[in-house]
Amino acid sequence: DGGITQSPKYLFRKEGQNVTLSCEQNLNHDAMYWYRQDPGQGLRLIYYSQIVNDFQKGDIAEGYSVSREKKESFPLTVTSAQKNPTAFYLCASSILGQVVEIADTQYFGPGTRLTVL
Amino acid sequence: AQKVTQAQTEISVVEKEDVTLDCVYETRDTTYYLFWYKQPPSGELVFLIRRNSFDEQNEISGRYSWNFQKSTSSFNFTITASQVVDSAVYFCALSVTGNQFYFGTGTSLTVIP
Numbered sequence: 001d002g003g004i005t006q007s008p009k010y011l012f013r014k015e016g017q018n019v020t021l022s023c024e025q026n027l028n029h030d031a032m033y034w035y036r037q038d039p040g041q042g043l044r045l046i047y048y049s050q051i052v053n054d055f056q057k058g059d060i061a062e063g064y065s066v067s068r069e070k071k072e073s074f075p076l077t078v079t080s081a082q083k084n085p086t087a088f089y090l091c092a093s094s095i096l097g098q099v100v101e102i103a104d105t106q107y108f109g110p111g112t113r114l115t116v117l
Numbered sequence: 118a119q120k121v122t123q124a125q126t127e128i129s130v131v132e133k134e135d136v137t138l139d140c141v142y143e144t145r146d147t148t149y150y151l152f153w154y155k156q157p158p159s160g161e162l163v164f165l166i167r168r169n170s171f172d173e174q175n176e177i178s179g180r181y182s183w184n185f186q187k188s189t190s191s192f193n194f195t196i197t198a199s200q201v202v203d204s205a206v207y208f209c210a211l212s213v214t215g216n217q218f219y220f221g222t223g224t225s226l227t228v229i230p
Contacts, residue, residue, distance in 0.1 A: 033218075040126075042208065042220040043162075058217070088160060105152065106218060108162040 004109035011114045021076045021112045023091035032074035033092040086116045119144045121211050123221035131229050138194040138224045140209030150212040151192045157205045199228045
């Protein structure tokens with residue numbers, strides 16, 4: 001089945017540690033995205049990538065890093081510089097918009113819930 | 118600047134009632150997409166509908182219907198004869214030039230049996 005997988009589903013981190021969240025898609029989508037969701041809030045964009053080896057910062061990129069070495073994979077690293085990393089992280093992918101530069105429908109993975117101990 | 122407002126934070130209805138979730142958007146772009154997503158307790162966002170700015174025709178899909186009105190910058194979502202399985206958080210989103218989505222803060226819907 002085609003879709004987006006995220007692992008792990010739950011992740012616990014000690015303060016000062018870096019952790020990497022996995023996101024894989026087999027939809028052959030060009031664009032991939034990482035969002036953060038805090039309780040009772042909407043989604044905030046962390047990073048996005050439209051092609052391999054290229055990515056752009058979103059609204060809250062500080063304390064996070066990403067890589068896009070393969071079209072199917074877009075891992076997110078939460079570094080120790082992120083002061084309040086406890087949140088729900090969602091990965092999404094989409095085709096590039098058929099109308100120039102307008103993001104097409106994003107499809108989401110099941111999410112990773114990160115807790116800092 | 119782009120913005121999506123979902124003024125209803127939480128709504129509770131009794132099963133079989135109809136419910137409308139409001140979405141108001143702001144953009145100066147003339148070409149854009151509007152979306153609705155459902156987030157059940159499991160957490161994954163499920164895509165429901167996409168509308169482009171040139172298509173104001175209302176859409177119906179089973180018990181779901183959407184009313185897009187450019188004159189009021191609104192894209193409202195109605196669930197007819199609500200069911201317990203409709204309980205979720207619903208997000209409205211806007212996509213404009215720049216390949217970014219702008220999400221509202223969501224409306225939490227509880228359907229009481």
